[in-house]
Amino acid sequence: MGAAFFPVLFFTAFWACIGIGVPMMTPKGPHQSLLRCIMMLTAATCWLFWLCCYMAQMNPLLGPKLSRHAIYMIAKEWGNELKDG
Incomplete structure (x- = not known):
């Protein structure tokens, strides 16, 4: 099985949208830059x-x-005698 181009492209675009779009929707506040950093790192690590x-x-x-x-030695040790056949 080789790498297919479509799944890599699709999931890269999906996590890029999450990593770029979600941080834009963070509420204003003193920790906005921290929340944006968390969202971008989460998207990057998930990808x-x-x-x-x-x-x-x-x-x-x-x-x-x-x-x-x-295989015969392991079977004998584990109590499962195998028959030669």
Whole structure:
């Protein structure tokens, strides 16, 4: 599975709108700049988390490849005798 252009573009635009649009709607007050900073950082970290999860699916980690001998040893230790067949 390779990276598709549309999902990356769509979610980048979505989180850009959140990161730019929501801070513009913060109420006036002494902490307005702090609230804007929080909203922009939240949008940026949510986008980055999504991007990392999306990219991790492109090259998934697979479990270890065990030899037949190792599988039989593990089964014997766990009390699940396997039959040769």
